[in-house]
Amino acid sequence: MPRIPRGFGDNQVYHVINRGNARNKVFHKDDDYISFIRLLKEAIARHPVKLYAYCLMPNHFHFLMSPYQAKDLSSCMQWLMTSHVRRYHTHYGSTGHIWQGRFKSFIVEEDSHIITVDRYIEGNPVRGGIVTTAAAWPWSSHAESAGLIPCRFVSCLPVELPEDWTHYVDTPLNEAELEKMRRSISRQTPYGDEQWQKKVALDYNLEATLHPIGRPRKSGEA
Numbered sequence: 001m002p003r004i005p006r007g008f009g010d011n012q013v014y015h016v017i018n019r020g021n022a023r024n025k026v027f028h029k030d031d032d033y034i035s036f037i038r039l040l041k042e043a044i045a046r047h048p049v050k051l052y053a054y055c056l057m058p059n060h061f062h063f064l065m066s067p068y069q070a071k072d073l074s075s076c077m078q079w080l081m082t083s084h085v086r087r088y089h090t091h092y093g094s095t096g097h098i099w100q101g102r103f104k105s106f107i108v109e110e111d112s113h114i115i116t117v118d119r120y121i122e123g124n125p126v127r128g129g130i131v132t133t134a135a136a137w138p139w140s141s142h143a144e145s146a147g148l149i150p151c152r153f154v155s156c157l158p159v160e161l162p163e164d165w166t167h168y169v170d171t172p173l174n175e176a177e178l179e180k181m182r183r184s185i186s187r188q189t190p191y192g193d194e195q196w197q198k199k200v201a202l203d204y205n206l207e208a209t210l211h212p213i214g215r216p217r218k219s220g221e222a
Contacts (some may be wrong), residue, residue, distance in 0.1 A: 010069050013052070014078065015105045015117050020061040021097040026088075027058050033139045035091075036061075038082050041153045050155040053118045055140035057128065062121040064108070066155075077103050091120075105202055106184050106191060106209075109192025110158050116173070118145070118157065120181055123169045134169040137171035137209060142169065 018025040055063040067073040085098050125137040134142040143149045146165045162168045184191040188208040190200040201207045
């Protein structure tokens with residue numbers, strides 16, 4: 001199957017995801033999370049990229065990021081992934097692939113959709129049944145975005161968050177919101193309203209991400 005094209009643009013907001021190889025666990029203990037967050041902080045300091053939200057799960061991560069220039073997202077993520085793999089192999093005496101491959105990313109519309117993505121990201125450990133509230137998961141940006149601790153390296157979103165952010169994040173997304181999010185993650189489809197999606201897909205050569213996966217039907221097929 002051909003690779004889905006990437007649509008990188010200056011000052012766009014992206015939902016960025018990567019998973020452990022074969023969905024294997026990557027973060028085995030607290031020190032693994034701490035070391036990765038330290039590397040993430042350094043990656044943001046080294047590259048002109050804003051980080052709006054993040055969540056580390058045992059076998060994957062989610063970021064909400066905005067590069068100043070299109071190339072900055074790739075260079076930031078390449079540095080982070082390479083640095084982490086080097087650290088992981090040195091620490092565990094291992095070899096081989098740690099991550100499933102290149103990271104996934106898709107552009108997010110800067111309106112209520114960006115709030116939904118942030119909510120989805122920080123709500124991961126609640127949705128996964130690891131904790132009962134996002135405030136109890138230490139490996140995400142939630143404590144910062146909810147004002148529970150001072151911001152360390154996370155930037156403020158370009159839109160205002162709802163009041164009682166923790167309650168909002170802990171409240172499950174409805175099925176339509178989840179389905180739309182999963183479709184964007186699967187196909188790296190721009191995440192926003194329909195007209196905005198079509199415009200962004202056209203601007204960044206992402207029309208293929210709007211179509212279902214699979215070969216086109218032949219004439220006469222049901």
